[in-house]
Amino acid sequence: MSDRLCKINIADIDLTDERYKLYFSKEDITFLAQSIQESGLVCPPMVRRLNKKFIIVSGFNRIRALIYNSKAQDNKILVYEINPDATDEQCLVKSITAVSFHRQLTHFELILSAQRLNEFFDKEQIAKKSSAILNTKLNTSFVADLLTIGALPDPAIELIRLGNLSFKAAKRISLFEKETIKGFLDIFSSIRASQNKQLEIILHLMEITKRDGINSKDFFKKQEIQDILFDTKKEPGLKTNLFRDYLFEQRFPTIFKNRAMIREKISAMKLGNKIKFLPPENFDSKTYSISFTAKNHKEFLSNVQTLNSALENKALIEIFNQ
Structure with missing residues (x-):
């Protein structure tokens, strides 16, 4: 039995189950809803029957738009119902390919996809299947990086999603102990820095603590750092510049002094x-x-x-x- 096109009641969809969701931005679906209303539904969402309800496999925004357009929760909508005999693995692959072959996956989505695929495949298998599932050829080493970063605390993954923590910076801090990772996550939650600046901050901070024999946890608690990062009156961009200047002064005091003299x-x-x-x-x-x-x-x-x-x-x- 294959997937079938059918109509189901909106009320029969479990909107709280987001196990297959890859994109978590609450974007405005007004235009999408208007497009569906005027031009019809070009590509129906995919759903899976589970415990007398349906859960969404792909098309979360389309279903939100359809609900937006509906006047009653018992309205029926057109969907693809996945074969009831489909396995969890098959449904997961469908949910990822529905996005990956529509547009390129972000780093956040690649990390999330690798984590979920790792429930069924090892990193070598994920790399081998990456072209067919992720629509991009990944080597085993990169898949391993995705899984390592995916094991970071949830705030790190959220920062990656928001674009406040780059993939390379996340990979770098994943090598540190728990308290050091937490400290860097606090920093990157408070500032807005490019990838190169994030890597510079990590390098300076770790070099300072190593040179001075300071525990990174104690260094994060320095009053000068706290005053910069948690000043609610300062914009993130200004905090970034102030924090970089502070770290540069700590790491290269003579050069910093010379720079200050030149500026004067x-x-x-x-x-x-x-x-x-x-x-x-x-x-x-x-x-x-x-x-x-x-x-x-x-x-x-x-x-x-x-x-x-x-x-x-x-x-x-x-x-x-x-």
Whole structure:
């Protein structure tokens, strides 16, 4: 017996059972509901009969949209009912392929899929079947990474879903002990940093604690860190910059002091708010960058004149001669 197209009562669907759900964003389904109302249901959801109810295998948003359009809970909707003899494994594969062959899976969805598939297959089997199920070819090592990250505490997986914790950063912190992992999750819950900045934060923090013989748990509790991360008046982006500066100062105090001195000298040059003169981005570089904005020729000329007058500025000479 194969899957069959049929109509079922909305009231017979168990909306609380989300075992097959991959995408957890509560996106607005108004437009989808309007599209279904005007153009019809292009692809019916898939459901599975279980304990006198139906559970959703794929099409969670479509069913939400259909309920949105319905005027009564006993309205019938068109669905694909999966073969009653289908196994849990077969239903799981259907739920994943319904998404993976519609669009590319996110890292969060790959992690979730690997975890669920691991209930039936080992990592070698998941890698072998990845093209047919996940619509992408994965090697065994990457599947192992997915499973390792999937074993992190739930807040880590949620941060990955939200885009606040990158895959590489998650892989890095998965190597640490429980308390250290928790500390990093607290940090990345409070800031908004790119993948490279997340990796930089992890590197700096671990190098500082190793150099100074400090327990990472105690380091996380430092008042300076707490004041930065949990200041509700500061935006996450500002917290990120302040926290990175703090870590850089702790790891490279001499370089940080030198940078601060350079910034003071740049400020003393009084170039104005339309000219940006920036010190090297890292301590290995000796390259400074300068840029300015201009809305017209007059502003352009003014900026050039300001820069020309700065050529003999003592602060500028000291910056390049140090």
